[in-house]
Amino acid sequence: MPYDEDPKQSPKEGSGKKEEEPFSFLQETIKPKPLSREKILSQLARIAIYGLIFGVFACFGFFALKPWIGKHFQGDPKTVTIPEDEEAKENEEAEAGEEQANATGLSALSYEEMMESMYETASEAYKGVVSVTASSNTEDWESTATGLRTSVTGVIVADNGQELLILADNAICADAQGWYVVFADGNRYSASLKKQDKNSGLAVFSVVRNNITDTTWNAVKVAELGNSNLSKPGDVVIALGNTFGYADGTGYGIISSNSYKEIFSDGECQVLATDIAASEDGTGILFNQEGQVIGLISPNIWEEKEGATANAFAISDLKAAIELLVNGESVPYIGISGTAVTNEIAQQQSMPSGMYVVQVDADSPAMAAGIQSGDVIQEISGTEVMNTSTYEKAVLECKTGENVKLKGSRLGADGYVDIEFTVTVGSQE
Incomplete structure (x- = not known):
């Protein structure tokens, strides 16, 4: 006998009605309890307090980490450019003559005023002057007793954003274990040798900006290089x-x-x-x-x-x-001392114009290239050499380690003949 389904438990085949779920009357949306004005204000106050606490901790953290961040993440130093000299104005001589005329017949009072003006200028200029002293592992008893130490005068010539840069005589570099700089306010700071040029006798020392106190900053300035x-x-x-x-x-x-x-x-x-x-x-x-x-x-x-x-x-x-x-770059060096051969001298001595080589430094790039005393240099790296000044300018435009062509003349049995040299530019550090 075929099995008969209970019509109360199963829907009929083909019917489109959906079976009703039990307790469907219990399915309802529960609405949240409306917030009162006091509760909203309480939540806003809590958020504001949390924000204030976070801000305070963030500020303390920023100022605590600022010196460390400044020291380790300073970025690249700015390139320093020394301004070129301006040409003299035509009326400067006339102005100077007027000043001298006005200065005649000085009285005691005007002399005192002039000296006071000079003193004020000197006091302001002293902000850019420092003393550079070599430090060593041994203490000099004489310096300790007298207060006078071996030092050279330096001048603050630039600020590259990371360091104060100080120009001084390189005599202080010999046999030194280190250096320190004393600024106008009397405070002393450790310094490093950035670069030196033994040929010209110049040296540049650096003092880290972040090490300098506000007291010193208020007492110093970068000096202005005049013409x-x-x-x-x-x-x-x-x-x-x-x-x-x-x-x-x-x-x-x-x-x-x-x-x-x-x-x-x-x-x-x-x-x-x-x-x-x-x-x-x-x-x-x-x-x-x-x-x-x-x-x-x-x-x-x-x-x-x-x-x-x-x-x-x-x-x-x-x-x-x-x-x-x-800027931490080497000063180019070839090693030639010379004098100008003017057109007048060239005609009198039947020699080419240019720069006459008076001396060649021992173990210099010039000597290694074969340049000799008596040669006349007429061209360097395609630049015409007319005198010592044009030669010096052409050398300074070269780069250390660069191979450059020098052209000139050398006296032979039948007069001057053309010569050419390849010189590897060096430096004196």
């Missing part, structure tokens, strides 16, 4: 630094001469001679009346001179080398 080409005999100048054998000396005087030059390998530098007395090993910075740096006082100028006066290398002739050093 020494505008300086002339009779100009009033200020000598600051270790000029007299101690670190904080101040002297006033005038430029007695600017007609001479100091010759070194691959260049020359104008000398600003003054009537300011100086110690035998005195170093310092020479400023004009506007408080601009116009010279670096060095004991290496005219070492055989009698009577010690402060003589300075003109700053304008050193700016190209300074820009390389403050």
